[in-house]
Amino acid sequence: MSNSKLGLDPGxxxxxxxxxxxxxxxxxxxxxxxxxxxxxxxxxRLLGVDGADSLDVPxxxxxxxxxxxxxxxxxxxxxxxxxAMLQTGRTPQQIAESVSAGELVLTELDLAEERAIHTRxxxxxxxxxKDISGRFEERRAMRxxxxxxxxxxxxxxxxxxxxxxxVVHAKAVAEAGGDIVAVIRSTAQSLLDYVPYGPTTEGYxxxxxxxxxxxxxxxxxxxxxxxxxxxxxxxSFCSGLCMSEIASMGAWEGxxxxxxDALYGIxxxxxxxxxxxxxxxxxxxxxxxxxxxxxxxxDNYLRTADAIEAxxxxxxxxxxxxxxxxxxxxxxxxIALGDAFEIxxxxxxxxxxxxAQAQLTRELFPDCPVKYMPPTRHMDGNLFxxxxxxxxxxxxxxxTGQGLQTIGVPTExxxxxxxxxxxxxxxxxxxxxxxAHDLGEEIEFKQGGVIQTRAQEVLASAHVLLxxxxxxxxxxxxxxATFGDVSRSVDAGRxxxxxxxxxxxxxxxxxxxxxxxSYA
Amino acid sequence: xxxxxxxxxxxxxADHLDDGLVQLSFTLPVPYSLAAxxxxxxxxxxxxxxxxxxxxxxxxxxxxxxxxMYGRCVQSIDFTELQGDGFDIEYMSExxxxxxxxxxxxxxxxxxxxxxxxxxxxxxxxxxxxxxxYHGHHGxxxxxxxxxxxxxxxxxxxxLVAKAIEVGADAILVSQTVTQQNLHVHNLxxxxxxxxxxxxxxxxxxxxxxxxxxxxxxKELGYDAGFSKGTYPHHLATFIVRELASRVAAG
Numbered sequence: 001m002s003n004s005k006l007g008l009d010p011g012x013x014x015x016x017x018x019x020x021x022x023x024x025x026x027x028x029x030x031x032x033x034x035x036x037x038x039x040x041x042x043x044x045r046l047l048g049v050d051g052a053d054s055l056d057v058p059x060x061x062x063x064x065x066x067x068x069x070x071x072x073x074x075x076x077x078x079x080x081x082x083x084a085m086l087q088t089g090r091t092p093q094q095i096a097e098s099v100s101a102g103e104l105v106l107t108e109l110d111l112a113e114e115r116a117i118h119t120r121x122x123x124x125x126x127x128x129x130k131d132i133s134g135r136f137e138e139r140r141a142m143r144x145x146x147x148x149x150x151x152x153x154x155x156x157x158x159x160x161x162x163x164x165x166x167v168v169h170a171k172a173v174a175e176a177g178g179d180i181v182a183v184i185r186s187t188a189q190s191l192l193d194y195v196p197y198g199p200t201t202e203g204y205x206x207x208x209x210x211x212x213x214x215x216x217x218x219x220x221x222x223x224x225x226x227x228x229x230x231x232x233x234x235x236s237f238c239s240g241l242c243m244s245e246i247a248s249m250g251a252w253e254g255x256x257x258x259x260x261d262a263l264y265g266i267x268x269x270x271x272x273x274x275x276x277x278x279x280x281x282x283x284x285x286x287x288x289x290x291x292x293x294x295x296x297x298x299d300n301y302l303r304t305a306d307a308i309e310a311x312x313x314x315x316x317x318x319x320x321x322x323x324x325x326x327x328x329x330x331x332x333x334x335i336a337l338g339d340a341f342e343i344x345x346x347x348x349x350x351x352x353x354x355x356a357q358a359q360l361t362r363e364l365f366p367d368c369p370v371k372y373m374p375p376t377r378h379m380d381g382n383l384f385x386x387x388x389x390x391x392x393x394x395x396x397x398x399x400t401g402q403g404l405q406t407i408g409v410p411t412e413x414x415x416x417x418x419x420x421x422x423x424x425x426x427x428x429x430x431x432x433x434x435x436a437h438d439l440g441e442e443i444e445f446k447q448g449g450v451i452q453t454r455a456q457e458v459l460a461s462a463h464v465l466l467x468x469x470x471x472x473x474x475x476x477x478x479x480x481a482t483f484g485d486v487s488r489s490v491d492a493g494r495x496x497x498x499x500x501x502x503x504x505x506x507x508x509x510x511x512x513x514x515x516x517x518s519y520a
Numbered sequence: 521x522x523x524x525x526x527x528x529x530x531x532x533x534a535d536h537l538d539d540g541l542v543q544l545s546f547t548l549p550v551p552y553s554l555a556a557x558x559x560x561x562x563x564x565x566x567x568x569x570x571x572x573x574x575x576x577x578x579x580x581x582x583x584x585x586x587x588x589m590y591g592r593c594v595q596s597i598d599f600t601e602l603q604g605d606g607f608d609i610e611y612m613s614e615x616x617x618x619x620x621x622x623x624x625x626x627x628x629x630x631x632x633x634x635x636x637x638x639x640x641x642x643x644x645x646x647x648x649x650x651x652x653x654y655h656g657h658h659g660x661x662x663x664x665x666x667x668x669x670x671x672x673x674x675x676x677x678x679x680l681v682a683k684a685i686e687v688g689a690d691a692i693l694v695s696q697t698v699t700q701q702n703l704h705v706h707n708l709x710x711x712x713x714x715x716x717x718x719x720x721x722x723x724x725x726x727x728x729x730x731x732x733x734x735x736x737x738x739k740e741l742g743y744d745a746g747f748s749k750g751t752y753p754h755h756l757a758t759f760i761v762r763e764l765a766s767r768v769a770a771g
Contacts, residue, residue, distance in 0.1 A: 174581075413731060420547050
């Protein structure tokens with residue numbers, strides 16, 4: 001922090017980190033001893049279970065519900081699969097199919113010796129993780145061979161509802177210089193306690209995240225990347241009620257980035273706090289393990305709370321999210337903390353405040369890429385004004401060296417962008433990034449000026465907030481509407497019925513294997 | 521001698537009165553080429569534009585070309601026919617609304633609102649109902665004369681209607697922010713049908729809002745009013761207090 005342009009007090013910064021560590025540790029303790037149906041389903045997926053039954057119920061759901069209905073989930077689904085593998089000699093996929101056909105009841109089989117079950121499942125899971133890691137290695141090699149773009153990476157959203165239209169939009173994005181394509185999910189998918197199966201061509205406000213859709217996009221983008229000699233990354237959403245399952249699917253299909261923040265679902269989708277944080281822990285573990293960059297969602301708070309008043313809560317949340325990600329074994333280089341350019345247009349000196357906040361985030365987390373989001377909340381349908389706001393946003397992005405920028409589109413707030421809207425947005429980015437390429441290195445801020453003062457004030461308030469949360473705990477803070485002006489209580493919310501208390505002998509092979517690596 | 525506008529035959533204004541110039545932009549699913557440019561010009565001609573001009577065009581990806589164009593619109597509108605009732609915009613200020621409500625209604629006005637169906641966006645309903653409001657204008661929660669219930673986003677129509685009945689709502693507000701393929705029309709229609717099925721349509725003011733909602737659409741769907749972009753809470757409040765007052769007066 002000795003070269004802080006903002007004159008930040010290193011003592012305050014380290015006190016913030018300390019408080020965030022405490023908060024993260026408390027969270028770990030509070031969610032310990034429990035698993036969820038979606039965590040268990042992600043175990044089945046990482047053991048190779050895929051497909052759906054004749055009613056379109058995904059086999060991971062069939063299997064986990066089968067065990068849960070018979071009171072066995074407290075042991076972990078892996079225990080029952082492992083036992084069935086030993087007793088029947090079948091693979092996890094064959095076991096799921098037999099269960100689905102009603103030919104096999106896992107809890108009625110003879111029980112093998114626990115040690116043997118554990119060993120058998122760990123072998124199976126390790127082999128599967130090795131397969132996925134191999135695919136990631138190939139992908140890393142491809143990225144290196146084709147060349148990766150320098151930061152800030154241009155992150156672009158598509159959302160047609162039809163995966164085949166998304167492919168067309170994604171190619172237009174790539175052509176215009178986009179580095180990461182994220183297919184927005186259909187609205188309401190976050191509340192489904194299963195992941196739909198197969199390719200989809202109907203969705204609202206987005207396209208369903210399914211493994212088949214992931215594959216279609218990945219193949220199309222890989223083909224484009226090979227043809228044009230530039231690697232295009234893909235992103236999706238490990239959020240909602242199936243965070244860890246989508247992490248498993250994304251890993252298998254070679255996704256590079258994932259939005260991965262439980263707080264978003266808790267605040268804005270009313271998902272139960274405990275459910276969300278358990279699912280987040282495992283999904284981040286999976287993303288961390290395979291080298292996937294996660295995006296956190298602090299930017300969203302500024303859509304429901306005022307960007308000037310709520311700035312300290314964004315900074316405080318970044319500290320907490322950073323610690324929670326570390327606890328799941330995600331290294332700094334894979335933590336893209338959320339931030340946004342959301343101050344209302346008529347505010348005098350808004351650019352200076354935005355600049356202060358963006359620079360603050362960079363200085364507090366120098367090794368994290370940061371996901372910087374464009375203005376949305378105050379964009380009023382006047383697409384020309386929005387385009388002008390986006391220009392200032394692009395200027396702050398390049399001058400403060402953000403790692404990853406979601407590009408703004410002129411038609412923000414009107415509809416999901418049309419194919420040319422994104423191209424116009426990317427052209428704006430190109431112009432500004434090039435014109436102001438080295439601006440950041442030329443700039444020092446006036447001591448005690450507007451920018452320094454603002455950043456120091458935000459940090460000081462974030463510190464007060466973090467100390468308070470360290471006293472009360474994160475759950476209580478969420479109850480008190482600390483983030484985004486939204487209040488959620490710990491014993492309510494969607495998905496609460498999917499939390500399961502673990503019993504003696506519970507084990508989760510995915511967590512065990514990933515912990516071994518991350519904490520070696 | 522300055523020319524005056526002929527209000528019986530209004531055409532778009534760009535640089536000079538009656539030049540009729542219109543800017544348009546669109547993408548055609550055809551490869552970038554001179555043929556594509558020609559196609560855009562001919563299409564603009566079919567749209568009824570005279571002297572169409574392509575000022576910019578570019579390839580988006582293989583097989584897709586984007587155009588920015590100008591054309592002269594020769595259609596005109598008789599503006600004099602659009603005067604009178606229903607077209608005057610006249611809103612009361614927050615203070616005037618409070619006073620009006622006190623005098624004409626004389627009790628708390630109960631409003632229940634939500635972003636319904638699969639819509640996850642609460643930004644619109646929050647701007648209208650929550651104390652903080654929007655751009656410095658209080659939401660209805662901040663008015664003495666209103667009692668508000670904001671149910672948030674992704675609220676099923678059935679839940680919204682049940683709540684409205686439970687608290688004896690004078691008005692139901694529905695927000696539809698993000699929509700595609702006319703999903704909002706389906707959602708909005710369903711709500712009206714439910715209120716009617718409960719036999720409550722006469723007792724409740726129904727209003728909807730969102731970027732794709734217009735007053736015309738709202739009325740077509742059976743609402744009392746629709747509000748689009750640029751609406752502030754006092755616009756909505758003005759409508760509700762006036763409508764309620766006229767219903768109270770009508771007994």
